[in-house]
Amino acid sequence: DGGITQSPKYLFRKEGQNVTLSCEQNLNHDAMYWYRQDPGQGLRLIYYSQIVNDFQKGDIAEGYSVSREKKESFPLTVTSAQKNPTAFYLCASSEGVLGETQYFGPGTRLLVL
Amino acid sequence: GNSVTQMEGPVTLSEEAFLTINCTYTATGYPSLFWYVQYPGEGLQLLLKATKADDKGSNKGFEATYRKETTSFHLEKGSVQVSDSAVYFCALYGSSNTGKLIFGQGTTLQVKP
Numbered sequence: 001d002g003g004i005t006q007s008p009k010y011l012f013r014k015e016g017q018n019v020t021l022s023c024e025q026n027l028n029h030d031a032m033y034w035y036r037q038d039p040g041q042g043l044r045l046i047y048y049s050q051i052v053n054d055f056q057k058g059d060i061a062e063g064y065s066v067s068r069e070k071k072e073s074f075p076l077t078v079t080s081a082q083k084n085p086t087a088f089y090l091c092a093s094s095e096g097v098l099g100e101t102q103y104f105g106p107g108t109r110l111l112v113l
Numbered sequence: 114g115n116s117v118t119q120m121e122g123p124v125t126l127s128e129e130a131f132l133t134i135n136c137t138y139t140a141t142g143y144p145s146l147f148w149y150v151q152y153p154g155e156g157l158q159l160l161l162k163a164t165k166a167d168d169k170g171s172n173k174g175f176e177a178t179y180r181k182e183t184t185s186f187h188l189e190k191g192s193v194q195v196s197d198s199a200v201y202f203c204a205l206y207g208s209s210n211t212g213k214l215i216f217g218q219g220t221t222l223q224v225k226p
Binding site for chain 2: 004006040041042043045048058059090092100101102103104105106107
């Protein structure tokens, strides 16, 4: 089945620790995205990537980093510089470069210990 | 800049009631419009979309018509079920967005038996 997988479903971070969230897609989509969702709010864009080895900052990139070494993978690292990391993180992909219809993974919930 | 405004929730209905969730937008040019649905603890699923004025998107009994004259894309369903309980997001993709979907804040729908 084609789709987007995110792991883990739940992730716990200690103070000062970097953690990496995985996002994989087998849809052969060119573009991939990371969003953050806070309770009662819409989604905010963290980073996006149009093609392999290229990515751009979204609206709230501070404290996060990404890489795009393979077309199917777009991992997100939440660094210790992100002071309020507790949120639900959603990965998405779209066909073609900046394709308008985005498809979402199941999400990862990050909690701070 | 581009923006999306949704009616505040929660919206509470009895089973088989008629549903309307209002969505209005501000955008330059001719954006594409989307409704996504999020069930508890899950990612977003594309519900329907419309790409030009007067288009009607439909899926699973839900409908929304792209009204350029009123800059609206209201979601409707004739008879809701308990299984429709979820958060609904209206979103916009415009040519000036450079890859970013603009989301409303979401509207929670609760359907009681």
